[in-house]
Amino acid sequence: MAVYLNEVSRTFGEYLLIPGYSSVECIPANVSLQTPLVKFKKGNKSPMSLKIPMTSAIMQSVSDDTMAISLAKEGGLSFIYGSQSIESQAQMVARVKSYRAGFVVSDSNISPEGTLDELLMLKKKTNHSTVAVTIDGSSRGKLVGIITSRDYRVSRMTLDTKVKDFMTPFEEIICGNKDTTLKEANNIIWEHKLNCLPIIDDEQRLISMVFRKDYNTNKKNENELIDESKRYMVGAGINTRDYAERIPALLQAGVDVLCIDSSEGFTEWQKIVLEYVRKNYGDTVKIGAGNIVDKEGFRFLAESGADFVKVGIGGGAICITREQKGIGRGQATALIEVAKARDEYFNETGIYVPICSDGGTVHDYHITLALAMGADFLMLGRYFARFDESPTKKVNINGNYMKEYWGEGSTRAKNWQRYDLGGDEKLSFEEGVDSFVPYAGSLEDNVGLSLSIVRSTMCNCGYLTISELQKNAKITLVSSTSIVEGSAHDVLLKDSRQIL
Ligand code: IMP
Numbered sequence: 001m002a003v004y005l006n007e008v009s010r011t012f013g014e015y016l017l018i019p020g021y022s023s024v025e026c027i028p029a030n031v032s033l034q035t036p037l038v039k040f041k042k043g044n045k046s047p048m049s050l051k052i053p054m055t056s057a058i059m060q061s062v063s064d065d066t067m068a069i070s071l072a073k074e075g076g077l078s079f080i081y082g083s084q085s086i087e088s089q090a091q092m093v094a095r096v097k098s099y100r101a102g103f104v105v106s107d108s109n110i111s112p113e114g115t116l117d118e119l120l121m122l123k124k125k126t127n128h129s130t131v132a133v134t135i136d137g138s139s140r141g142k143l144v145g146i147i148t149s150r151d152y153r154v155s156r157m158t159l160d161t162k163v164k165d166f167m168t169p170f171e172e173i174i175c176g177n178k179d180t181t182l183k184e185a186n187n188i189i190w191e192h193k194l195n196c197l198p199i200i201d202d203e204q205r206l207i208s209m210v211f212r213k214d215y216n217t218n219k220k221n222e223n224e225l226i227d228e229s230k231r232y233m234v235g236a237g238i239n240t241r242d243y244a245e246r247i248p249a250l251l252q253a254g255v256d257v258l259c260i261d262s263s264e265g266f267t268e269w270q271k272i273v274l275e276y277v278r279k280n281y282g283d284t285v286k287i288g289a290g291n292i293v294d295k296e297g298f299r300f301l302a303e304s305g306a307d308f309v310k311v312g313i314g315g316g317a318i319c320i321t322r323e324q325k326g327i328g329r330g331q332a333t334a335l336i337e338v339a340k341a342r343d344e345y346f347n348e349t350g351i352y353v354p355i356c357s358d359g360g361t362v363h364d365y366h367i368t369l370a371l372a373m374g375a376d377f378l379m380l381g382r383y384f385a386r387f388d389e390s391p392t393k394k395v396n397i398n399g400n401y402m403k404e405y406w407g408e409g410s411t412r413a414k415n416w417q418r419y420d421l422g423g424d425e426k427l428s429f430e431e432g433v434d435s436f437v438p439y440a441g442s443l444e445d446n447v448g449l450s451l452s453i454v455r456s457t458m459c460n461c462g463y464l465t466i467s468e469l470q471k472n473a474k475i476t477l478v479s480s481t482s483i484v485e486g487s488a489h490d491v492l493l494k495d496s497r498q499i500l
Helices: 065-074 086-098 117-125 180-190 212-220 241-252 269-281 295-304 322-323 332-348 365-373 442-462 466-472 478-486
Strands: 015-017 054-056 079-080 129-132 144-145 196-200 204-210 235-238 258-261 287-292 307-312 355-358 378-380 393-397 402-406 435-439 473-475
Touching: 015 355, 015 442, 054 065, 065 079, 065 086, 065 241, 079 086, 079 258, 086 241, 086 258, 129 204, 144 196, 180 196, 180 204, 180 212, 204 212, 235 241, 241 258, 241 269, 258 269, 269 287, 269 295, 287 295, 287 355, 295 307, 295 332, 332 355, 332 365, 365 378, 365 442, 365 466, 393 466, 442 466
Parallel strands: 054 079, 054 378, 079 235, 235 258, 258 287, 287 307, 307 355, 355 378
Antiparallel strands: 015 473, 129 144, 196 204, 393 402, 402 435
């Protein structure tokens, strides 16, 4: 006979947090949102943490290199989508790893044989006041000088004067090298009152420039998620088919962490991939697995060697899995059970395997609730798809700006590896839709606002860290009547804002 669970499958919108005592120290500025990304042993720290508990979904319409750079700037992590060729996914990873915030490839360059006339035309075109003089006039050529407006006077010189005759020559320029950090570069700029600092390699070739005017923007990103070499961190999705070719290419490109991307992860296929990674790379390669929605699924993946486990089936905004197949579980119920299984596993083995709540985060307060229910971090698709940085088109529909957002299981993405169960059959039905989401502006502004709500809620409850919140939060179920009471009610709104 079938097993009937004695539960109602519930989601975030059915719960509220109960505020608790807050001390005077309990203010948003003192909240740390640092959280473990991969497993660790009792008494140790996670070898890889996030500064904020947010990752962007392994989806074509969400996570490319632009998204990854913007999210890493804020302290989170993107998993670059795997439903593309190995080569292009590896290139995206490589672009994130080679990106250096504040280090700009010089796009205003001239050769020493160029003339004042050519220089003036270049400046008009690029609008830059500093021009690098490289031997071949390219952005990566050998640096031989710099020109700023202090180096020439149009009224006193003829237009055919050669650049080499009025530039500031290399011998008089202060430069940084490939190991110079952004902080060091900014210090040199301040100390020597420079407008910019060229960065060169051992052969004197120009690598990039750091500009004084970018200082404030650069200083803002203090929370950025960087590796030991100060490069932005990035993850990538893989599947259970071509992993033996994809993983080496992603590692070669510098990926920091992998995740097996599957709609249903309680399978031998995932175990095979995890064993492959352990056999070939030991613990040096970090890899998450999922998705599962119960304690059995968690234990299976944890015992198979997953570094973190992703929770959630059927809750995604573009997901029609529950409708098509009738499988899944309310995200809150799934998370609560898996968090308990994670804690039991920790008590038994001394190994903490972080869990990620994936899909179905609709309101900012759902982030705090998911953390309170035990999630170590979240994965979000719809949330990030709304921003400038997502890889999809912004369109105007009836006067409203929208961004496209489509599921990996839609015919548009054709990511059948995420859904099939092995064998040669190709999936013949969709599990996701192609849709629009309201455009919301920049990632930086939105993440900033969402997290200020999370921090403020944590303070209302009296907690300064995610782990305190997980251990002590008081959560209550709400009736449908009190959900109505929770938003504006019995008033006529003055603006045309809809209350959903
Ligand atoms: P969202 O944050 O609610 O938009 O959910 C994003 C999550 O939905 C992703 O991280 C995936 O786990 C899941 N997902 C992505 N594409 C599909 C699909 O086509 N069908 C079902 N689930 C999907």
